[in-house]
Amino acid sequence: MEKKDGKRRDKALSRDQVISAAIAILNESGESGLTFRTLAQRLATGPGAIYNHVQNKQDLLAAAADVMIQSALSVNRDELAPGAAIRAVALDVFDIIDAHPWVGMELSRAPWQPAMLLIFDRIGANLQALGVPDMAQFHAASTVTNFILGAAAQQAAAIRLHADGAQRATLLSAAARAAIHQDKKSSPFLQRMAGNLTEHDDREQFSAGVDLILRGIRG
Amino acid sequence: MEKKDGKRRDKALSRDQVISAAIAILNESGESGLTFRTLAQRLATGPGAIYNHVQNKQDLLAAAADVMIQSALSVNRDELAPGAAIRAVALDVFDIIDAHPWVGMELSRAPWQPAMLLIFDRIGANLQALGVPDMAQFHAASTVTNFILGAAAQQAAAIRLHADGAQRATLLSAAARAAIHQDKKSSPFLQRMAGNLTEHDDREQFSAGVDLILRGIRG
DNA sequence: ACCTGAACACCGTTCAAGT
DNA sequence: ACCTGAACACCGTTCAAGT
Numbered sequence: 001m002e003k004k005d006g007k008r009r010d011k012a013l014s015r016d017q018v019i020s021a022a023i024a025i026l027n028e029s030g031e032s033g034l035t036f037r038t039l040a041q042r043l044a045t046g047p048g049a050i051y052n053h054v055q056n057k058q059d060l061l062a063a064a065a066d067v068m069i070q071s072a073l074s075v076n077r078d079e080l081a082p083g084a085a086i087r088a089v090a091l092d093v094f095d096i097i098d099a100h101p102w103v104g105m106e107l108s109r110a111p112w113q114p115a116m117l118l119i120f121d122r123i124g125a126n127l128q129a130l131g132v133p134d135m136a137q138f139h140a141a142s143t144v145t146n147f148i149l150g151a152a153a154q155q156a157a158a159i160r161l162h163a164d165g166a167q168r169a170t171l172l173s174a175a176a177r178a179a180i181h182q183d184k185k186s187s188p189f190l191q192r193m194a195g196n197l198t199e200h201d202d203r204e205q206f207s208a209g210v211d212l213i214l215r216g217i218r219g
Numbered sequence: 220m221e222k223k224d225g226k227r228r229d230k231a232l233s234r235d236q237v238i239s240a241a242i243a244i245l246n247e248s249g250e251s252g253l254t255f256r257t258l259a260q261r262l263a264t265g266p267g268a269i270y271n272h273v274q275n276k277q278d279l280l281a282a283a284a285d286v287m288i289q290s291a292l293s294v295n296r297d298e299l300a301p302g303a304a305i306r307a308v309a310l311d312v313f314d315i316i317d318a319h320p321w322v323g324m325e326l327s328r329a330p331w332q333p334a335m336l337l338i339f340d341r342i343g344a345n346l347q348a349l350g351v352p353d354m355a356q357f358h359a360a361s362t363v364t365n366f367i368l369g370a371a372a373q374q375a376a377a378i379r380l381h382a383d384g385a386q387r388a389t390l391l392s393a394a395a396r397a398a399i400h401q402d403k404k405s406s407p408f409l410q411r412m413a414g415n416l417t418e419h420d421d422r423e424q425f426s427a428g429v430d431l432i433l434r435g436i437r438g
Numbered sequence: 439a440c441c442t443g444a445a446c447a448c449c450g451t452t453c454a455a456g457t
Numbered sequence: 458a459c460c461t462g463a464a465c466a467c468c469g470t471t472c473a474a475g476t
Contacts, residue, residue: 013459036450046461048452057450108327108372111380112394116373117409124408138415141408143366143428150369153327154335161330175331189343189360190336196357209362216435232440255469265442267471276469 013043015053015063023064030160031102062113065106069115072096073122082129083214089122090148090210094203097152101163104156108149120145132217140217147213151206158202172198232262234272234282242283249379250321281332284325288334291315292341301348302433308341309367309429313422316371320382323375327368339364351436359436366432370425377421391417 021042025034036047036057043049054060072092077085097104107116124141132140162168173194190197240261244253255266255276262268273279291311296304316323326335343360351359381387392413409416 035448037448040462046463047450048462049460051451052459105328108369109324109376111373111376112391114394117394118406121406121409124412125406127408137408138412138419139424139427139431141412142424143431146369146373146428147362147366147432148369149372150327150365150367153368153372154330154365157328157330172331175333175336187337187340187344189346189356190340193343193357193360200357205358205361208358209365212358212362212435213366213432214435215438216431216433219434254467256467259443265444266469267443268441270470271440 013045013049013053018043018050018053019060019063019067022060023067026064026102027100030163031105058110061106062110062115065103066114066118068096068100068103069093069107069118073118082126083218085126086123086130086144086214087207087210089119089126090144091203091207093119093148093152094155094206097156098159098203101156101159104152105160108153116145116149119148127217130217136217143217144210144213147209151209155202155206169198232264232268232272237262237269237272238279238282238286241279242286245283245321246319249382250324277329280325281329281334284322284332285334285337287315287319287322288312288326288337292337301345302437304345305342305349305363305433306426306429308338308345309363310422310426312338312367312371313374313425316375317378317422320375320378323371324379327372335364335368338367346436349436355436362436363429363432366428370428374421374425388417 018039022034022039025038025042029038036050039050040047050060054063072095073089075088075092077088080088097107103115107113120141123144124137127137127140158168161171237258241253241258244257244261248257255269258269259266269279273282291314292308294307294311296307299307316326322334326332339360342363343356346356346359377387380390
């Protein structure tokens, strides 16, 4: 016995087991903690064995992210009004990325990922009831999804930095200052927003963004 | 003499030279082509020398992306109406990522990157003239920026896949089919949009997204 | 002060050999 | 059919030794 539920010398070892173990490592140690060697160790096997259940690391990460998004979106939102349902889906994704940043990084790494298509579907499913014309539904769903992906990547990267020690406010003001000084012609808007940049709440900002897009969708 | 402008055995070698050489490699061979070894070879020096002008690879990539975005946004758009100016900024970013996918991947890797703050500033600079209240300008600018980042990452990842051989339509329909089959409860919206997914024009979709958000901003 | 390049501590992936 | 783990072909980064 080593530590966790590892030490499986007997048979078995399925794709689901590999993915579950990968998720456990990712949630504990983040993206940098997952290698084929650490994963093999947790599964009590050699690194090569993993390739019998997974094509490569990209495939593994995509499958892991899909599991996370599926579970985040498994709550039934049918009783909500369509606008509220879209907001709920978006915030569910935000919250799981806030808790597990690696999901956010992975979402924007590969296109047409199952996890991303699932988000796209859950958003789109509420557009008909919102009265959006058939032809406009595709653009509306993709706009919301792209916004979610962009915010997710930013949030994930910010959390990773934050976990690496430095204080959030310090980082932000340093970044803002650097950008302002670098731009010789000056960047008046950035300067005017410096305060908001260091003090705003990420989740509130995200929620406001969803609302703003919803207003555009409603026309 | 080797190949390009390399073979500098004399002194010099500045931060700008390092970044320029990195950009040249990235534009020619993509992200996977840039290593400290290939970069050192082009600069006719050892890998260690690079660390005298750059903190690490993240710093190098962020600086390279910043140069690209600065040049993409250097066109003067002052004569445009504010809405058109925002659209122009967004499309300028889209076009440079379409031409150089590595920029798109880099933008969503690090938060509060100079390149990202520059986009944020250029978008925000047009909001006052658009009649957006002071307090709403921060949310509006960050919403557009996050949308751009999400679309940029998707576009960059899609192009990288496309360059790797497979046909776009094949990839997309395979992805859609996989996602549909995986979801036992079915995903009706995704199924209904399968045609659009495989046939839409990325740039047009992006442009429509910007317009939709602008409508939401105008209220 | 800056360059040089060998060395360190890793990676993902492959593949012969086992069971 | 699946596991095992050594080996391959790389990485980013460090650092003694040079100039």
